[in-house]
Amino acid sequence: MTDLLAxxxxxxxxxxxxxxLPGPRSRALMERRMxxxxxxxxxxxxxxxxxxxxxxxxxVDGNSLIDLGSGxxxxxxxxxxxKVVTAVQEQVAAFTHTCFMVTPYxxxxxxxxxxxxxxxxxxxxxxxxxxxxxxxxxxxxxIARHATGRQAVVVFDHGYHGRTNLTMALTAKNMPxxxxxxxxxxxxxxxxxxxxxxxxxxGAEAASRALALVESQVGAANVAAVLIEPIQGEGGFxxxxxxxxxxxxxxxxxxxxxxVADEIQTGFCRTGDWFACDxxxxxxxxxxxxxxxxxxxxxAAVTGRAGMMDAVHxxxxxxxxxxxxxxxxxxxxxxxxxxELDLAGAARAIEATMVPRLRALQERSGVIGDxxxxxxxxxxxxxxxxxxxxxxxxxxxIARACHAQGVVVLTxxxxxxxxxxxxxxxxxxELLTEALDVLDAAFTEVxxx
Ligand code: PLZ
Numbered sequence: 367m368t369d370l371l372a373x374x375x376x377x378x379x380x381x382x383x384x385x386x387l388p389g390p391r392s393r394a395l396m397e398r399r400m401x402x403x404x405x406x407x408x409x410x411x412x413x414x415x416x417x418x419x420x421x422x423x424x425x426v427d428g429n430s431l432i433d434l435g436s437g438x439x440x441x442x443x444x445x446x447x448x449k450v451v452t453a454v455q456e457q458v459a460a461f462t463h464t465c466f467m468v469t470p471y472x473x474x475x476x477x478x479x480x481x482x483x484x485x486x487x488x489x490x491x492x493x494x495x496x497x498x499x500x501x502x503x504x505x506x507x508x509i510a511r512h513a514t515g516r517q518a519v520v521v522f523d524h525g526y527h528g529r530t531n532l533t534m535a536l537t538a539k540n541m542p543x544x545x546x547x548x549x550x551x552x553x554x555x556x557x558x559x560x561x562x563x564x565x566x567x568x569g570a571e572a573a574s575r576a577l578a579l580v581e582s583q584v585g586a587a588n589v590a591a592v593l594i595e596p597i598q599g600e601g602g603f604x605x606x607x608x609x610x611x612x613x614x615x616x617x618x619x620x621x622x623x624x625x626v627a628d629e630i631q632t633g634f635c636r637t638g639d640w641f642a643c644d645x646x647x648x649x650x651x652x653x654x655x656x657x658x659x660x661x662x663x664x665x666a667a668v669t670g671r672a673g674m675m676d677a678v679h680x681x682x683x684x685x686x687x688x689x690x691x692x693x694x695x696x697x698x699x700x701x702x703x704x705x706e707l708d709l710a711g712a713a714r715a716i717e718a719t720m721v722p723r724l725r726a727l728q729e730r731s732g733v734i735g736d737x738x739x740x741x742x743x744x745x746x747x748x749x750x751x752x753x754x755x756x757x758x759x760x761x762x763x764i765a766r767a768c769h770a771q772g773v774v775v776l777t778x779x780x781x782x783x784x785x786x787x788x789x790x791x792x793x794x795x796e797l798l799t800e801a802l803d804v805l806d807a808a809f810t811e812v813x814x815x
Contacts, residue, residue, distance in 0.1 A: 369749035376448070377419035379794050381772045381804075382430040388412040388425025408542065410435075410776065411769050418445035421793035423774060432801040433785045438776065439599070439631045439743070442658040442700075442709065444792040449699040450661035454782070457695035466495070467691050470764065473694030480701050482667040484640045486627075489651035492675035493667050495689030499630040499656035500528025502666035503593070505683060506652045507532060509668060510591035510624035513677040518584050520592045520623075522559040522576070524601030524780050527628055536593060537588065539780050555584050559598065560606035563717065563736040563747060564754060569609025577617050586621040591652075596642035599631030602779030603745035603786050605738050611648045612793040618651070625675065626652045629632045630666070635704050635791055638741030643742065661700040665693035683808045709791040713741030716789060716798065720744050723802045731809045733760060745778065745786040756781035767808035 388396065395414040413425040423443065423482045436442060443450060457473070478493040485491065495503045507519055519536065521527070527536040527542060535550035537543050544550070557579045558565070560572030567575065580589065596611055598604040619627035627650035632642035636658055639645055643653070651674060656666035664687075668675070699782045703709070721737060724746055729732035735749035748761040761783045768775045778784045789798060809815065 376444075377417060377422055377424060378430065379420050379422055380430055381422075381432050381800055382428075383772050383796070384429055385427045387425075387429060387770055387772065388414075389425065389429060391426040411443050411774060418494055419628065420444045420796050421790045429772060432797055432804070433774050433775050433793075434476045434789045434801055435774045435776045436788045436790050437662065438657070439636060439788045440657045441662050442634055442742075442791045443661045443703045443707075444790045445662065447661050447700070447703055449703050450663075450696050453695040453765035454663065455633055455701035457511070457692050459541060461691060463687070463690060463692075465686055467657055467684050467749060471691050471694075473691050473784075474689040475697065477667070477689065477694045477697045478669075479663075479761070480698065481655070481667055484634075484701065485653050485669050486643045486647075487512055489649075490672040491669055492672045493669040494675065494683045494692070496656075496666040496668070496685060496692070497664050497687050497693075498528070499628075499654065499666050500530045500533040501685070501688075502654040502656055502668050503527045503536065503628060503631065504530060504532050506628075506654050506668045506670075507536075508590060508625050508683070509652060509670070509674060509678055510626060510684070512679075513624065513674045514624060516588045516590040516623075517588065518555055518588045518590055519553060520549075520557060520580050520584065520589055521557050522594055522598075523556060524559050524561065524598050524604055525556075525593075525595060525628075526598065526600035527595075538769065553579065557798050559604060561604050562607045563738070567607065568742040569611075570613055572607055573610050573613035573617070577614070580617075586623070589618075589621055589623040591624040592618050593626045593628060595628045595630075595632065596645075596648070597632050597637060597740060597743060599743075600778050602747065602781075602784035603739045603743060605740060607648065611643065611646055615648050617648070624651045626650060628652055628654045630656045634700070635709040635713055636741055636743050636788070637739075638710055638717060640710060642740065659700065660693050660697040661703075661783045663690075663693040663696040665689070665697050682753055704791075707792065709739075712791045713743075715795075716742040716791070716793070719795065720787065720802065723806075727806060727809060731813060731815065733809075733813065739786075742789055742791055743786075745784045747779065748785065756783035760783035763812045764808050765806075767812050768805055771804045771808065773804045775805070
């Protein structure tokens, strides 16, 4: 895999620690950060970045870390991917911004054409482009309400959809996303997710449980949209039982509600298909995308049935920067890279490497309740031995032990007890194996095995 992305800009694909972490330069920058940056902005690792490429992040002290986070599922094509860098450089030199609503340009249209090709379903589709995932979700709700003339939005326990006012309402978890930030937008209703490790229900059973609540407490005729992450991201990589998503989609069809798949974290080859809905042949009416779409530049989209996307009055959708030309150039180069390198296949290969190692660790450690995920979106849920009781403290200690040894891992989950892995899809086999060795050693160290 590594040689496929060999280019002048690719850094040595190795873990290399030359100081303790954080080193002196990172510590100095941390002091400046503390003085200048709001402490409301969280932080995972205490090191500052100087360069990043492929599957490594190099800090200002010269330490090279293995990246199992991809900037939260963003740099799927690798950091500073050669094609993305070239496309961005060319575009930024040609023009940086005009606003698509003022004087349009081809890149925006080409991204919408690509979205129509790669998203699930072969019906006529149209798109609108935005800057962030939350903005895409907000706009999907606007479109669904306009298209149906209804107001209610149904979301799921453990769901995450953003930090703006409407998307805070759509997001399940209070701390840190919502605490003290209310009042929240009305007409949002939350129902139970299918969470096989915790509910033991089949997909059909979990769907009946959720939809019965919608019918009794909201009323099918009031539902504008059902919004769901086909695999939950921040909520802890919760993979619904098979049959759950198709049942929810079918209910929407019958109820005349819009089925919206939030594929912001799962999209663009991350789960081993172009989109996570593909695994069960589910075709959403609207799909929100961001993150992996543009190799690290801010871009997001709503894509959906052409008639639905056109239901909104002209001028009803937009924004100054949405579909910025530099971000569009990056998206086109990213999508080309995904095709050329078969990154969906690469994601499946990552799963094949990781899952057996994590299952062995589950056996050996006794604190992993569940190994789950799909493609290059894999997680372990940490519990007290012999129970399903979450152990967030242990999860944090294991994550920090990985960080100290130069491996970037993230946590997630409503209970803070999920270690999640989102490697760039171009990560080399050797680098991935080394990261798993470090993870193994972190469990040994923290648990005193
Ligand atoms: N929908 C499914 O995963 C963003 C959030 C990080 P934005 N997830 C990472 C944090 O702590 O803020 C996300 C997502 C899903 C929507 C979003 C929101 O995307 O680009 O962060 O607005």
